[in-house]
Amino acid sequence: MTPADTSSLQCALADRVRAVEGRVAAACGRAGRDRDSVTLVAVSKTRASSEILAAVEAGVRHLGENRPEEADEKISLVNDGARAAGLAAPAWHMIGHVQSRKAPLVVGRYTLVHSLDSLKLGRRLARLAAQEGAVLDCLVQVNVSGEDSKGGYLVPEPDRDLPAVFLNELDRLQALPDIRLRGLMTIPPVGDSAEEARPYFRRLRQLRDRLERLFPGGDWSELSMGMTDDFEVAIEEGATLVRVGRAIFGPRTA
Numbered sequence: 001m002t003p004a005d006t007s008s009l010q011c012a013l014a015d016r017v018r019a020v021e022g023r024v025a026a027a028c029g030r031a032g033r034d035r036d037s038v039t040l041v042a043v044s045k046t047r048a049s050s051e052i053l054a055a056v057e058a059g060v061r062h063l064g065e066n067r068p069e070e071a072d073e074k075i076s077l078v079n080d081g082a083r084a085a086g087l088a089a090p091a092w093h094m095i096g097h098v099q100s101r102k103a104p105l106v107v108g109r110y111t112l113v114h115s116l117d118s119l120k121l122g123r124r125l126a127r128l129a130a131q132e133g134a135v136l137d138c139l140v141q142v143n144v145s146g147e148d149s150k151g152g153y154l155v156p157e158p159d160r161d162l163p164a165v166f167l168n169e170l171d172r173l174q175a176l177p178d179i180r181l182r183g184l185m186t187i188p189p190v191g192d193s194a195e196e197a198r199p200y201f202r203r204l205r206q207l208r209d210r211l212e213r214l215f216p217g218g219d220w221s222e223l224s225m226g227m228t229d230d231f232e233v234a235i236e237e238g239a240t241l242v243r244v245g246r247a248i249f250g251p252r253t254a
């Protein structure tokens, strides 16, 4: 890229980051919440490291990736670029399905895994975290809509009992000393409007409230929900992490 290209990319990204920041702050205001209670995760999947670095220079501190292999080199490039620009390296969030055999690409690189969806993966992450001498924070991904195409643990309607297999699995995940469960993540069905996602976000929060009662010692404080088309509704429903891609980086071509 020429210096002119770089600076117009930086301007465009800085404008979009500012616009999304403003919308996050306004949604917090409407919901009577502190701006600090919501973390904006800029989803940088499919983006080049130059674009991601421009976002970091525009003030983005949290980045989300969904494919461990694809992200690996970008993470090093962006972290090095940030340091060279005198900025702290950003925090990386894994938001996509992780196959157990890819777990080595996650531990030590990501500050939060949003997509813990099996005991097998939990055990693998815990073993690797133990080797690194660090505890890895994870969110349990749940499928609140029952759509086949969505990942995560299937959970029933709010008025039904939670399945024993699900509770047993959470119990075992919680007992692993080298990962720390911090809350829940979900992806609602694709809808025509943000309002269509609201019942699913509410369902995730209600599930969290139930788990707080069922696992009193646990920390279920984080709710990762809301993307470009619905993050404001998610904030109104209690999201503590929103995962925003297109509103920050523009339409995805890849």
Ligand SMILES: *Cc1c(COP(=O)(O)O)cnc(C)c1O
Binding pocket: 043, 045, 066, 095, 096, 187, 227, 228, 229, 243, 244, 245, 246, 247
């Ligand atoms: C891609 C992706 C996002 C961001 O989606 P946008 O619509 O670009 O905001 C959020 N969460 C997950 C899990 C994703 O895969």
